[in-house]
Amino acid sequence: MKKIINDPRHVVREMLEGSVSRSPGQALLSNQNVVVRKAYDGNATVAILSGGGSGHEPAHAGYVGDGMLAAAIAGDVFTSPSVDAVLAAIRTVGGTAGAVLVVKNYTGDRLNFGLAAEMARSEGIPVEIVTVADDVALRDTVAADKRRGIAGTVLIHKVIGAAAAAGRSVTDVAALGRRAATGLGSMGVALGACTVPAAGRPGFKLGDTEIEYGLGIHGEPGVRKGPIAPADGLAETVLSAIIDDLALARGQTVALLVNGLGATPPMELDILLRGALHVLHGRGINVARAWCGNFLTALDMPGASLSLLKVDDELLGLLDAPASAPAWPGGGQLNDAPIRQVADAPAEAAVTTSSTPAGEAVRRAAHAAAQALLAAEDELTDLDAKAGDGDLGASLRRGAEAVLALPAHAWHSPESALRRMADAMRQAIGGSSGPFYATGLMRAARELTGVAEPTPRQWHAALQAAADAIADLGGAKAGDRTMLDALYPAADAYKAALDANLAPFEALEALHLAATRGAEDTATLHARAGRAAYLGDRAMGIADGGAVAVAIWMGALR
Structure with missing residues (x-):
């Protein structure tokens, strides 16, 4: 294993110190691995909090900023943060306006965020929870409410972060987040495993021509192995599962997120985006917004995930609302004329002279x-x-x-x-x-x-x-x-x-x-x-x- 680190036991704290050092609008709590907005009034607007295990960078600290998260709580690599860390975050940014916790549907996250929320309520802070379970790869394996939360969670951060910034109440923000989450589906593929610093070896092995379909984001294997396919074929396979699960019909409008898992170069992600747009357009699904890059990774895992979010005018407006979080790229508008036609060069005059x-x-x-x-x-x-x-x-x-x-x-x-x-x-x-x-x-x-x-x-x-x-x-x-x-x-x-x-x-x-x-x-x-x-x-x-x-x-x- 080759890693640019000092000590596997200290990677999370040292990573956060480096990350916050380049983010003037953020601060790191001295006693917990919690990143908060420096200037935040929890009595004025609802505080949106999220977090989970580290190793998913730029999530979650990268989304702390105006228009998105008020705080992000980081656990050890692929490990849920503690109840005390979550409670410290709620106490720091939560106030009379209340707080909404965005929780990816993993047992440890649900338990620790849930208990911290209950403790905060007992202290007088109104707290709601929005659980994201967007991994459609598990649709034939577990009930819908037991699915994992993966990269689509970032879109929920954006939607309810904008709603909170607009001054909506804690119950309205939470209800909006739950509604959006029901129209969200994601699925990923891995070309190889990641290496957790403390373990020092890959979490699983794949053959030279094998990939994992439906991977998790904690280095675990996927739902099934299959042969590697061209990018267009992967887009077709993954999106077919999401479209079927969300029952998307022709004319439906969606937002698309193409997410790298840590070791996939931008070239390959853009090729996957191209293929995804082709599949969606071919099925008559309107892609109103699209983003492509590393949003929620799994350390150094090679692979990618695709997410679709059903959108209406309200959700589209919230996605477009300004946000200053370091990792949120903004934009998302698609080019309605990406190819510029160039006139053919003048035809050569016919040459009848035979060769010498x-x-x-x-x-x-x-x-x-x-x-x-x-x-x-x-x-x-x-x-x-x-x-x-x-x-x-x-x-x-x-x-x-x-x-x-x-x-x-x-x-x-x-x-x-x-x-x-x-x-x-x-x-x-x-x-x-x-x-x-x-x-x-x-x-x-x-x-x-x-x-x-x-x-x-x-x-x-x-x-x-x-x-x-x-x-x-x-x-x-x-x-x-x-x-x-x-x-x-x-x-x-x-x-x-x-x-x-x-x-x-x-x-x-x-x-x-x-x-x-x-x-x-x-x-x-x-x-x-x-x-x-x-x-x-x-x-x-x-x-x-x-x-x-x-x-x-x-x-x-x-």
Whole structure:
């Protein structure tokens, strides 16, 4: 286990001290793990409180602020806070206006929050409880009132926090929260387990292609295991369960919450959001608001949950009401025109001129080089992963596929072929390889302008010009451990073979052999350019992927 902590016994307190330090509107009680609003008058408006075990950050302290919670009570990791902590929070922010406790439907939370509420009532503080049991994954396992409370709870915080800020009574706020909770459903999937700091190991194990459906938020396994599916398939499966449970019909308006569980990157959450919107729109369900991000996590668990809240004009207005809690992103409005149509480029004029023999020779050579790169994708990916970001194989595959897809008229002449290959590589490859190859091919094309049948020496001049253009663009030189360490030796060997009056096939053999040796020698060079330069001596012993790729496609030119 690797964690950036000091002592597993003190993670909650130290986490809260750090969190409150960056939240000027909050304060941490000296004797309890309770975060409260600094300026709060419990006699003026109803206080909304929530909490539970830690490990769900940014919940719950992240929602303490105007328009949401007045206090958040933090237990140990995945452990309900004590009765004394909950009571201390109620006493601090509760007053004559009363308090509403939002409780996720776990036994420990219900017991401790419930007893603290009873004790506060005996002290004269009006207290109501809103229990959230939104986990629809358990609909076939337990009764509705026994389900767990998970990420949809955050939407309840927002709704009743806004109602309290508007001055509504404690009974009205609680009734509103209960009504909203009955129209709330959530379900999650986990791609792996989380690691509780005190335990030091994952809570369960999954196979490489397995996921858990219907997970809890305390590191426990889900309702069932199943094979991993694409994001759109996961959205369909999860939302189908929620829609069925809430009996959502066409025309129903909802708010959507896409929640990360701690280790899922924003890229994947947005892909899941896209899939969820597609499913809901396809079923005729109107998505009035949507949020996407980490709202209620499970430490470092990879996975996500989806929540749907039935909304009407009243609830929508409360969701839109301003709130200053640090973790609440606000907004939620959807883009009604997310895709901007771009006019197609003017169609190319029809080309009827057949390819010259030299153009046809370039096509055969380019196709052979492209096929060689396709075959080497795994090799290049593995090599680049050791001293780069691992995208070289996929990048050159896209470039190779683009070259193979060029139309017949692209190969009319060597010049046109090189220019069209440059365009294809530039458009297909988004990383550094695209600009490098495109620049080299464009410079080579310029070198052969107007040359219908290039001689071997003219081909050498084109190769030399291409290598120089790449060096100029990237700022590297021979010996810097880049693709140039294959290109320059190859160009030199090709010229030397021509000077020795070797046959064209033999000259290409010399070119390939020099490129291969140059690529192999990069394993002994200190990187002074490219991503490998960031690794220092750790890149030693690993050949440069870009140079190896050059040697691979040069081998196909024969």
